[in-house]
Amino acid sequence: MKNILSGFLLFLSLFYFSQELKFEDVVKVDSLTTKDELYNRARSWYADTFNSEKDVMSIDDKNLGEISGNGAIRYEPRGFYFGALCATGYISYKINIYVKDGRYKYNFHTFIHEGTRCPGGGGLVSYGILTQEKEHPNQPNKGWKEVKELANITAERLISSLNDAMNKKHETNNDW
DSSP states (O other): HHHHHHHHHHHHHHHSOOOOOOOOEEEEEETTTOHHHHHHHHHHHHHHHHEEEEEEEEEETTTOOOOOEEEEEEESSSOTTHHHHHOOOEEEEHHHHHHTTTEEEEEEEEEEEEEEETEEEEEOOEEEESSSSSSSSSSOHHHHHHHHHHHHHHHHHHHHHHHHHHHHHOGGGSOO
């Protein structure tokens, strides 16, 4: 009974104190830019940026001003560490973009790493949900750091391209 209680308390402490890796901000643009214009810009950016079979738009609601979906990053270990071949796989994540007149909000969150089976039917190295923690409690830390670095670099690149797209007139509003 004591071991069960200890395990439960450990699980709760990890749940409550591990901050999920996420990237979120509210960005103000020209105050005269309408919600509809920002929605069109965000929708075009999403369509241009996410075009693989693992990238799926799940919410596309112009009235609410929301675009949400899922993305995925292919992870190939750069170096050698114990279990590296078993950690090759994908980092999936969720994307939310909300628009209002003169501003938008983005949220990239719920980054989850899933490895693949080792050659020859061996084990599996999955880091699960990525957090702010410097070390993973059960898996190789070199891989944990690589996976988190890849997620950070990808999120920063996506945020930069989203910010650029949200400050350019949508093609339907250009004079052509």
